[in-house]
Amino acid sequence: MGGKDNAIGYFWEAIRKGQVAHFYLFHGEIGRHREQALALAATLNCLKKHTVVQKSDVRDRLYCGECLACRKIFGGCHPDVEFIGPAKSSVGIEQIVSLQKKVSRKPYEGLYQIYVIEEAEKLTLPAANALLVTAEEPSAQTVLILSCVSDGAVLPTLRSRARAVYFSPEDDRLVRDDATGLDPDWEEAWRLSGGNAVLAREAARVGVSVLRNLTEGYETAVNTGDFLRLFALFPLEREVALVWLQVMGASVLEGGRRETSLSDIPFFTSHIPTAIQALQRQADVRLTVEVLALKHMRRLGLWQK
Numbered sequence: 001m002g003g004k005d006n007a008i009g010y011f012w013e014a015i016r017k018g019q020v021a022h023f024y025l026f027h028g029e030i031g032r033h034r035e036q037a038l039a040l041a042a043t044l045n046c047l048k049k050h051t052v053v054q055k056s057d058v059r060d061r062l063y064c065g066e067c068l069a070c071r072k073i074f075g076g077c078h079p080d081v082e083f084i085g086p087a088k089s090s091v092g093i094e095q096i097v098s099l100q101k102k103v104s105r106k107p108y109e110g111l112y113q114i115y116v117i118e119e120a121e122k123l124t125l126p127a128a129n130a131l132l133v134t135a136e137e138p139s140a141q142t143v144l145i146l147s148c149v150s151d152g153a154v155l156p157t158l159r160s161r162a163r164a165v166y167f168s169p170e171d172d173r174l175v176r177d178d179a180t181g182l183d184p185d186w187e188e189a190w191r192l193s194g195g196n197a198v199l200a201r202e203a204a205r206v207g208v209s210v211l212r213n214l215t216e217g218y219e220t221a222v223n224t225g226d227f228l229r230l231f232a233l234f235p236l237e238r239e240v241a242l243v244w245l246q247v248m249g250a251s252v253l254e255g256g257r258r259e260t261s262l263s264d265i266p267f268f269t270s271h272i273p274t275a276i277q278a279l280q281r282q283a284d285v286r287l288t289v290e291v292l293a294l295k296h297m298r299r300l301g302l303w304q305k
Contacts, residue, residue: 006038008167021163023144023145025145025163025165026145030148030296040145041078042063043075047064050175052159074202075238075239080107081270091122093130120150189204192250202245214233218230218233218293223300223302233289245292268285271296275289
């Protein structure tokens with residue numbers, strides 16, 4: 001295959017050869033954009049110093065997936081990897097100005113800092129023009145990625161400066177094949193993730209049984225209004241907590257749960273992202289989970305202020 005049909009293959013072949021661009025445009029089916037962005041971040045920051053390998057299979061990883069950097073990246077808590085999305089209805093100039101300040105600094109921990117602007121078609125014109133300045137003078141240790149469905153929705157001057165990577169519908173259908181062999185409970189991990197390949201991999205790594213026990217323990221505490229039952233959830237590692245909260249949120253949104261306190265879509269869409277952001281900002285894990293549970297109990301009328 002050639003052209004668009006094998007764009008991801010060409011992308012990784014270039015990475016293997018050390019040809020890392022500083023500005024990418026991911027377009028097409030968005031199901032794998034975040035997954036590939038995280039894989040790139042891990043490749044560039046893996047502590048085991050994986051180097052270019054002489055293999056042609058695009059599924060051969062260039063990162064270990066086990067070192068502290070890899071675990072932080074896939075756990076959503078690495079300080080040099082950030083996803084930026086629309087604030088309300090658009091990605092505004094304030095967000096890009098904030099990004100420019102971060103880009104001007106050196107990475108905190110890794111060799112590279114990676115910033116991904118999701119729903120890039122929602123960049124306002126002032127924001128897009130400001131981003132153009134950054135794209136024209138990229139830092140040697142920075143990789144910017146725009147993610148959108150259609151490249152035609154991106155400002156032409158931005159599009160012309162980015163290395164485009166097209167994701168075809170077939171790429172999404174191959175996600176399960178790419179992730180086989182990680183865990184015997186892979187199908188359950190996939191279901192829990194709501195079909196999110198990145199989250200499914202992390203769920204399989206953490207362990208489906210671990211995530212199931214955490215969810216059942218949380219649900220029991222919330223449904224009974226018994227705060228002390230939460231104690232059984234701890235100690236809880238930050239990376240595991242991040243995966244678990246994402247799994248709970250994904251499961252609710254996919255409608256995969258029976259009618260219980262954990263099928264409360266309005267509550268989870270409001271409070272789960274807040275809890276995840278708190279953990280990503282290094283908030284105390286136990287306190288974050290306890291605050292989430294207390295809010296949940298209050299919503300059910302089982303806990304009074």
